[in-house]
Amino acid sequence: MENSNNINSVDNVNSSLISIESILQKLNPPQLEATTTINGAVQVIAGAGSGKTRVLTTRIAYLITQGIKPYQILALTFTNKAAREMKERIANFVGSSLAEKIWAGTFHSIFARILRYEAELLGYSKNFSIYDQDDSNSLVKEILRELKLQSKEYQPNQIHSYISKLKNNLVSPEEYQQEVKSQYHKNVAEVYFKYQELLKTNNAMDFDDLLLNTLDLLTGNKEILEKYQKQFKYILVDEFQDTNRPQYLIVNNLSKAHSNIFIVGDDAQSIYRWRGAEIRNILDFKNDYPMCKMIRLEQNYRSTSNILDAAHSIIEHNKNQIKKKLWTENEKGDLIDVIEAEDENNEGEKIANQIIKLVEDGFNYEGIAVLYRTNAQSLVLERSLRLRNIPYQVFGGLSFYQRKEIKDVVSYLRLLINPHDSVSLLRILNEPPRGIGRASLDHIIEYANTRDISLFEAFLYHNEITNLQSRA
Structure with missing residues (x-):
């Protein structure tokens, strides 16, 4: 049976050689160079719309066709959607059986997976x-x-x-x-x-702990560090300009043994400093990897030249940047209209009137999007649209897993796995109502704190807690 599986894997790789070759022929020269440069540090500066996702996925498939084992490839992204898209595209090249063995996912999901294996070394149980x-x-x-x-x-x-x-x-x-x-x-x-x-x-970690505990694990245990350095021989990181310091240090530690690190990013698209992103990670990459090869993806496939020129006229004034100039074979396109408004209400009116004009000119409502910087701005915009009977849909509302009933169910499931999870216990304590009041709860919490035990354990000793009402 093992021989059969091995034969199937070889067949998958061999058949993918043909499909990979056909894809490679469609890449432009910088994309091809980024895809086929296997060893050493590679820094890809990918402008917006330059085909970076195609390069990432094609490169991973290319690595496998060159004999690299899928489980030796670590691909890190920032969103679950990007991770799913990456896996789906790779599966199209090498088959789902090989694609599933690649360690591809978000920073947090991959590091959580590692921590599940190694949690006990940090004083946690695997069911944290x-x-x-x-x-x-x-x-x-x-x-x-x-x-x-x-x-x-x-x-x-x-x-x-x-x-x-x-x-x-x-x-x-x-x-x-x-x-x-x-x-x-x-x-x-x-x-x-x-x-x-x-x-x-x-027995819990927050999102930041998933990073910090992974970093502590790697820097505090040489054996564990060498274990994962040996496993992840090829590391790829998407949206590198959005990495924070702990993420950078983890990747740096994992790649020290071989320096086969491939990063894709664009300093001009760094917008997450408010949540800890360090733009110096991409600007100073060459300092930690002096032998790295820098490849610029500057051909844009998405926008008109007018949009690219307008963006460049602003970005070129950035004090610290990696120089690049996006260009396109697309048409020049319409000029950009800049509309000046007196206040937010006037802005809403002008946007609504512009939408009416576009529809009169033959556009469909479905083809028009309004982007705003903060959710607070939607109120005025929605009011203006409603007054003019313009149909609209707001995206980015409460996600499925943030709905109260879903969080309640998830809390019950988490307690079954990890009884020490006091946050989940507090959430469902009176869901449905059980008559446990705030005063009684405070006594139980105090009992738990003074004895350094979990809230769940304190409930088991409720008969020993003074001032606790019998109903509780």
Whole structure:
């Protein structure tokens, strides 16, 4: 049976050689160079619409046709959608059986997978929970309540956002406690310390911990580092301009043994500094990999030349940048209209009137999109559209997994796997209502904290908790 599987794998690779060759013929020279440069560090500066996804997926398929084992390839992306698209395209080249063996996914999903294998080395069990932003905010809220820090200046989401920023900058609770001076930041430091303490008690990690714990695992255990360096002989990273410091350090540690690292990004598209992205990661890449080959993808297949020229006229003034000039064989296209408005209401009116004019000129509503910077701006725009009976649909609302009933069900499932998950327990404690009041709950939480046990364990000792109402 093993021989049969091996023969099938060889057949898949051989048959894909033909399809790969036909794809390679369709690439432009820089794309082809990026795809077929196998060994060493490669930095691909990919302008918008230059075919970077095609290059990434074709390169992975090309590696496999050159005899590289799929499980030796690590491909990191920033969204699940990008990861799925990558796997689907690769499967079209080499078959689903080989594509499934590639370690391709988001930074967080891949590192969570590694941590599931190695969690016990960090003091966690393999069934640890992963807290999303709502879970983390709930935990911070409970800590603020316990510390009696419930004034308006201590908003759970703001405190958690600040803690996340500290983590992205690799500042531990202990380090932060030593450097703060004001009473406010001393209180935040106490929340941070307690937050990390409770995460460990709950056998849980937040999204930042998935990065930091992976980094700690690799830098603190030489045997583990060498294990994954040996496994991941070829590393590819998409949207490299959006990586934060922990992500960069993890990738850097994994690639040190062989330097077969292939990064794709564009410093001109760096827009996530607010969530920890470090543009210096792509600007200074050559400092850590002085022998790296830089390849520029400058031919645009998506936009008109007028749009490219307008964008370049602004971007060329960036002080720190990797020089590039996008060009296209597409038509010149319409000129860009810049409309000046008196205020947000006037802006909404002008946008709505422009849509009416476009429809009168033969465009369909489905072919018109309105982009805005923040969700708060949608109110005025929607009002203007409604007043003129313009049909519209808002995208980017509450996701499926953020709906209350779904989060409740997920919390029950997480408790079955990890009973120490206090955030999930608190969420479903009175779903459905069980008559457990806030006063009783505070006594149970206090009992758990003083004995350094999980909330679930404290409930098991409810008969020993004084001042607890019998109904609870």
